[in-house]
Amino acid sequence: MRHLTAADIQAFDKIYRLNLVNGLPGFKPANLVGTAAPDGRTNLAVFSSALHLGSDPALLGIVTRPTTVPRHTYANLKASGCYTLNHVPEALAAQAHYTSANFPDDVSEFDACGFTADFRDGFAAPYVAESALSIGLRLLEEHHISNGTVLLVGTVEHVYLRDELLRPDGTLNLAAAGTAAISGLDGYHAVQLPVRFGYARPGKLPVAE
Numbered sequence: 001m002r003h004l005t006a007a008d009i010q011a012f013d014k015i016y017r018l019n020l021v022n023g024l025p026g027f028k029p030a031n032l033v034g035t036a037a038p039d040g041r042t043n044l045a046v047f048s049s050a051l052h053l054g055s056d057p058a059l060l061g062i063v064t065r066p067t068t069v070p071r072h073t074y075a076n077l078k079a080s081g082c083y084t085l086n087h088v089p090e091a092l093a094a095q096a097h098y099t100s101a102n103f104p105d106d107v108s109e110f111d112a113c114g115f116t117a118d119f120r121d122g123f124a125a126p127y128v129a130e131s132a133l134s135i136g137l138r139l140l141e142e143h144h145i146s147n148g149t150v151l152l153v154g155t156v157e158h159v160y161l162r163d164e165l166l167r168p169d170g171t172l173n174l175a176a177a178g179t180a181a182i183s184g185l186d187g188y189h190a191v192q193l194p195v196r197f198g199y200a201r202p203g204k205l206p207v208a209e
Helices: 006-011 014-023 072-080 090-098 109-113
Strands: 031-036 042-047 051-055 058-064 082-087 133-144 150-161 181-183 187-189
Touching: 006 014, 031 072, 042 072, 042 109, 058 133, 072 082, 072 150, 090 109, 090 187
Parallel strands: none
Antiparallel strands: 031 042, 031 082, 051 058, 058 150, 082 133, 133 150, 181 187
């Protein structure tokens, strides 16, 4: 088994290091973050950093890149306090990845990348109409990380999902949603039905249900 130290990683070429470290966490969620500027311009950006932070209250986080250059997503959600997380349909992975291109300020990624901006129930940020599961969040707090990235914590105010995705016990059938997963910086994966296990207790190896 190969062993890489922190010194080894730091010595790698920049692109090699980016590829390696981005792949270390394994598979990550693929989400499109929707925001709107004060003048109404919409913005859409693919994120793979969404994480669960708590269920009571329902909190989710995303990590943004350093704000040393203009970040439209960060600026918009700071101005409005609202943003949306939208699961990436596996069939639209190319369009989702295209949102990472450096479009001019006056170009909406919704329009340029073939997605439909959908404002719902008076919420100030647009949802992705093509997504099978979308979440409306309000910014609660932010935490600045030592490397310049920012952890944004949002409270879940709205959830929209297709009826067949919600199981009787509250779990989600993400395979039926056609939700994509991401590996590294640019690998998009289809999701299969999971192997599910019951509640784990000491002294008894869980058995697949």
